[in-house]
Amino acid sequence: MKPAVPPLFASLALLPAVLRRTLPRLSCVLIAPLFLGNTVRAYDMPAQDPAIIRMAVERFLREQTAALPGEISISVTTPAANASRPPCQQLEPWLQRGQKPWGQLAVGVRCAEGANWSLFVPAEVRVTGHWVILSRPVSAGQRLVDADLTTTQGELSAQPGDAVLDPANAVGQRMRQAMPAGSTLRAANLRREAAVQAGQTVRVTTRGSGFSVSNEGRAMNNAERGQNVRVRLSNGRIISGIAQEQGVVEVP
Numbered sequence: 001m002k003p004a005v006p007p008l009f010a011s012l013a014l015l016p017a018v019l020r021r022t023l024p025r026l027s028c029v030l031i032a033p034l035f036l037g038n039t040v041r042a043y044d045m046p047a048q049d050p051a052i053i054r055m056a057v058e059r060f061l062r063e064q065t066a067a068l069p070g071e072i073s074i075s076v077t078t079p080a081a082n083a084s085r086p087p088c089q090q091l092e093p094w095l096q097r098g099q100k101p102w103g104q105l106a107v108g109v110r111c112a113e114g115a116n117w118s119l120f121v122p123a124e125v126r127v128t129g130h131w132v133i134l135s136r137p138v139s140a141g142q143r144l145v146d147a148d149l150t151t152t153q154g155e156l157s158a159q160p161g162d163a164v165l166d167p168a169n170a171v172g173q174r175m176r177q178a179m180p181a182g183s184t185l186r187a188a189n190l191r192r193e194a195a196v197q198a199g200q201t202v203r204v205t206t207r208g209s210g211f212s213v214s215n216e217g218r219a220m221n222n223a224e225r226g227q228n229v230r231v232r233l234s235n236g237r238i239i240s241g242i243a244q245e246q247g248v249v250e251v252p
Contacts, residue, residue, distance in 0.1 A: 048085040048115075054078045057107045057121050060093035064101035069165055070129020070156050076107075077122040089114035093121075102127050102157035129156040132164040132185045139178045141191075144170050149185065162187040194222040196229050196243040204231055204241060206251045219249070 057076045065072050088111035099105060102125040110118035135150040142148075149167040156163070164170050164185045173190040196202055196219045206213045215233060223229035223243035231249055232238050241249035 046087055047081055047083045048087050048111075048117075050079045050081050053091065053109055053119075053121065056091040057093050057109060057123060060107065061101055061123060061125055064095070065125060065127070068102070068127050068129075068156075070127045073126040073128070075124045079119060079121055085111075085117045085119070086115045088112075088117075100161060101125060125157060126155055127157040129153065130165065131156060131159055132167050132170060134179055134181050134183050134185060136181045137179070138175050140175055142175050144173055144175065144190075146171055159184055160186050164190075192224045194243075195225040195227075195245055196223045196247060196249065198222050200247060202229075202231060202247045202249045204233070204239070204249050204251060217249075 054076050058074055061074050061076070062072070065074070090111070090113035092110050092112040094108045094110070095101060095105070096108065104122075104124050106120040107123050108118060108120055130151045130153050132149050133152050135148060138144065138148055146167065149170060151167065164187060170185055170190060173192060176189055176191045179185075179189065198219055198221050200219045202217055202219050204215045204217050206215075217231035217233040217239075220230040220232055220238070225243055225245060227243050228240055229243045229249055230238055230240050239251060241251040244250055
């Protein structure tokens with residue numbers, strides 16, 4: 001007894017041999033567009049405009065460098081288009097911790113709303129301005145005068161971050177070490193003298209909205225201008241304030 005043949009196979013057996021050979025190929029032709037259509041739609045999704053990313057980075061760097069002296073020149077590389085970056089409603093540029101907004105740098109950009117992606121955009125910021133150099137050799141401990149200093153102009157962004165920009169900020173200060181003529185003068189090269197010395201009688205001032213109160217006390221530590229100093233008042237109370245010039249301590 002012969003086994004029963006399923007109806008589908010029985011029907012196929014009746015088809016001409018040529019059609020039986022063509023049918024599998026025809027099935028592939030009919031099914032393939034379904035998969036290809038999905039692929040086309042996936043790659044046809046809208047992507048974030050790279051020009052908008054570049055403009056966001058430029059705007060961010062101009063904000064970061066607004067307080068810098070001199071002429072600012074900013075160049076940002078437009079990132080390549082990428083279908084994996086869908087349009088973003090809010091771009092958020094950022095710098096790595098401790099990175100200064102000049103020279104060769106990479107600015108991070110993340111999408112803060114509307115998508116979830118981030119990238120780094122290469123950029124270059126040049127600052128052209130003036131800074132102070134020594135006009136003649138100086139020795140350690142020497143107190144600087146006008147004749148010791150001059151200014152030069154160039155790419156300020158290539159100089160140390162604490163380069164002195166105004167000679168008035170260095171005149172009267174003492175040098176920490178000897179330096180040759182032509183050296184860029186840095187704040188680290190200057191030995192600032194204490195505005196308040198331990199044991200010195202100081203005037204303590206407190207200012208508020210529409211009032212000012214003064215008192216006297218004795219400084220308990222040395223402090224340069226802008227540094228914190230502890231003061232013992234005449235009544236024995238100890239307070240903290242900010243050292244100013246001429247033995248004045250301001251209490252916030």
